[in-house]
Amino acid sequence: MIELIVKILLISGTFFFLGTVVGLIRFPDFFTRVHAASKGDTLSSIMLLSGLAIYNLSENSFDSLLVSLKIVLIIAFVFIASPAAAHSLTEAGFLAGYRPWTNDLVDEKEKEEEK
């Protein structure tokens, strides 16, 4: 039973990381890429780490409980650090003069192609 939960958590965590990477490549500009990087990161690392913590608990000793607690602390750290990193990235990009991509550009390109 525990193994099944751990497998589900690990597989879905990896799937979310895959989605993050696909988004990172496919999104059109700097800001939207930060969206993909910051959001996919949080949930997938939470899933992977909690899967590890639960798997570690199956040994049923006090030491493994301590290790799982440490993993939970890492999850809390990711929770705080990931949005802060995303914010400082976008702030740096904004102050450096990047402006968001808009999909008017796509419409104009298509109109030109139609002509």
Place this chain on the structure above:
Amino acid sequence: MFKQLLTFILLFINWIIFSGKFDLFHIAIGLIAALIVSLLSGHFVFDSPNRKVKDYLRTAIKMPFYIVWLFWNILKSNFYVIYLAFHPNMKKIISPRLLQIKTNDLKDEFSRYVFAQSVTLTPGTVTVLAESDVFTIHAISDYAAESLPNPLESKVKNTFEPIAINNLEENV
């Protein structure tokens, strides 16, 4: 002195979890280290002048509900980003833009910080600039832009905003 004691307890719990050894030597080192650190820098941890003990208690009670709600939003935002990432016509359905949101109710620095962090975690929005009470937010689509700022602001206010700060304003 209360602040230092609380800092000391938190530090010592952390020490126990991270060291994982329970002989006299390691416990003694942990006690000494936690004592020195809490005496030197205990006043940094709970230093907001507007917060009373009552406010900390209220935050501690309401925090679990807020975390559950936030976790639900993180789930939604992840599914949303992945839906966009795999969508074949992604460039047509997104419409990124910058929004400026003025918060009226958040006066405390810490609740503003929580607000900015939570905006980054909710679906499709990232905080770009935070200048006192005006937040510049990058939203990835119409759906994301419509979801702001409520009910996030009132949630943050209920959970983290100290009560005394609003009373002060009314007196002035």
